[in-house]
Amino acid sequence: MKTQSAVLPIEKISILSSLPFFGVHLMCLAALWTGAHTQDVLVCVGLYFFRMLGLTTGYHRYFSHRTYKTNRVYQFLLALWGTLCTQKGPLWWAAHHRHHHKESDQPGDVHSPTLRGFWWSHTGWILCAKYNQTRYDQIRDFARYPELRWLNKYHLLPPIALAVSLFFIGGFSMLVWGFFISTTLLWHGTFTINSLSHVYGRQRYKTTDTSRNNWLLAIVSMGEGWHNNHHYHQNTANQGWFWWEWDPSFYFLKVMSWLGVISDLRVPSPAVKYAHLKYSPEVRENLRRPRFRKALVSQPVSEQASVGPPLSALLEG
Ligand SMILES: [Zn+2]
Ligand SMILES: [Zn+2]
Numbered sequence: 001m002k003t004q005s006a007v008l009p010i011e012k013i014s015i016l017s018s019l020p021f022f023g024v025h026l027m028c029l030a031a032l033w034t035g036a037h038t039q040d041v042l043v044c045v046g047l048y049f050f051r052m053l054g055l056t057t058g059y060h061r062y063f064s065h066r067t068y069k070t071n072r073v074y075q076f077l078l079a080l081w082g083t084l085c086t087q088k089g090p091l092w093w094a095a096h097h098r099h100h101h102k103e104s105d106q107p108g109d110v111h112s113p114t115l116r117g118f119w120w121s122h123t124g125w126i127l128c129a130k131y132n133q134t135r136y137d138q139i140r141d142f143a144r145y146p147e148l149r150w151l152n153k154y155h156l157l158p159p160i161a162l163a164v165s166l167f168f169i170g171g172f173s174m175l176v177w178g179f180f181i182s183t184t185l186l187w188h189g190t191f192t193i194n195s196l197s198h199v200y201g202r203q204r205y206k207t208t209d210t211s212r213n214n215w216l217l218a219i220v221s222m223g224e225g226w227h228n229n230h231h232y233h234q235n236t237a238n239q240g241w242f243w244w245e246w247d248p249s250f251y252f253l254k255v256m257s258w259l260g261v262i263s264d265l266r267v268p269s270p271a272v273k274y275a276h277l278k279y280s281p282e283v284r285e286n287l288r289r290p291r292f293r294k295a296l297v298s299q300p301v302s303e304q305a306s307v308g309p310p311l312s313a314l315l316e317g
Contacts, residue, residue, distance in 0.1 A: 011120075011128050018127040024086075027180040034173035043170070043178040047162075048186050052222045054081030055190060056249040060224065063094035063142055064101075067237035068253060070262040072145070079151050086159040086183050087190065089152030095138035096131065100194075101234050104209035111194045114210050122188075122195035159183070189220045197227035203287045204276050205232035215246065223247030233272045237265040241273050 034040075058078035061067045070078070079090040087093055096110070103109040110131060113121035125131055134152060136143050143149060159179075166178040201212025211231035218225030218239075223246060226239040240247030256262045279287070 011125070011130060013124055013127040014129040017129060017132070021123075021127060024180055025184055027176060028184050030172070030176045031181060034176050036177070037173055040170060040174050040177035043166070043174060044182040044185075047178055047182045048189070049222065051081075051085045051182075051186055052189060053249060053252060054078070055085045055087065055186075056222050056224055057253055058082040059085075059087070059090055059093045060097065061237055061249065061253070063090050063139075064097040065234055066141075067235055067266045068257070068262045069264040074261055075145075076147050076151070079148055080158060083151060083155045083158040084162055085186055085190070086156075087187070089134065089155035090148060091136070091139050091143055091152040092134040092155075094142065095135040098138045099135060101231070104207075104211070104231060105198065112209075113195050113198050118195055118199075121198070122191045126191075192217055193221055193224050193227060197225060201225070201228070203228050205229065206276075206279065206283060206287065207231045213245075218246050223249040229268075232275075233268055235266055236268050236272075238267055241268055 059082040062070070062075070062078055063082075082090050082093065100109055100111065105112045105114050107115065109115065111121040111125045116124075163175060163179040167175040170178065197212055197214055197217050198210045199212070201214030201217070203212055205228055207228065209231055211227040213228045214225045216225065217227070223239050224230070226241070226245050226247065229241050229245075230236075230239045237253050238247055238250035239245075240250065253262065253265055257265050276284075
């Protein structure tokens with residue numbers, strides 16, 4: 001019997017159009033020649049967190065979920081900030097993400113690790129020509145702004161400008177550390193939310209998917225690791241709902257609201273936040289034993305989706 005974990009025939013990694021992605025990874029090796037100067041490493045780490053913040057507060061919490069309001073100028077700056085992450089345009093990113101929430105871990109979810117395997121959910125789907133286009137049907141609200149459509153089309157200009165600036169400021173070693181290594185780390189830091197946060201961690205809330213809360217991923221992603229909270233109620237500006245749930249993206253949003261740049265930050269109502277306290281003992285027990293692992297145990301090894309197809313099987317040709 002065929003399982004849903006099989007990647008569709010049209011879902012192959014396009015080698016040619018993925019060359020820049022592999023090229024950025026390869027360029028990281030240049031650090032073996034340049035060495036690691038303190039200022040270059042600091043720029044690498046600084047740009048990692050600075051750009052992650054743009055991604056979480058802009059591409060994710062604003063464009064994908066509209067969890068707060070702002071003016072048109074800051075809206076554009078958020079889009080511009082997000083493009084520096086080299087993860088395509090704001091409309092492309094947000095539209096695909098909205099679709100993920102609609103179909104989480106269902107056959108239509110293009111990056112479900114439980115259905116399609118780890119590699120596909122982590123990077124495969126991004127490198128697949130089938131998903132290159134912006135799903136305008138999912139993002140009509142923001143697609144009406146011409147400046148966002150323009151930036152969505154020319155999304156590579158800001159990161160190229162960043163790379164060139166780094167080269168002129170600090171030479172080749174700053175380019176390698178500040179752009180290539182920082183961007184590679186940023187990519188994989190972001191991708192873990194699609195892959196690992198649907199596999200490892202705890203489930204506090206009952207959802208129809210495998211989303212988890214994971215403190216380590218919350219550190220890496222500046223607060224996005226509380227993925228079970230987020231899937232349970234996706235329209236809140238905060239994803240860490242309790243004081244111990246590290247969510248620096250929300251702390252930043254709070255400061256911006258005090259400054260008057262943004263407003264109407266949505267937070268979970270007590271009924272949402274404390275919904276888990278009303279669960280029956282059976283439901284609590286079920287949440288303690290994640291469905292993903294249970295499903296694996298009950299499946300024959302050949303059909304286990306956790307491993308997914310080997311990376312070679314995803315390549316074109
Ligand atoms: Zn998810
Ligand atoms: Zn989301």
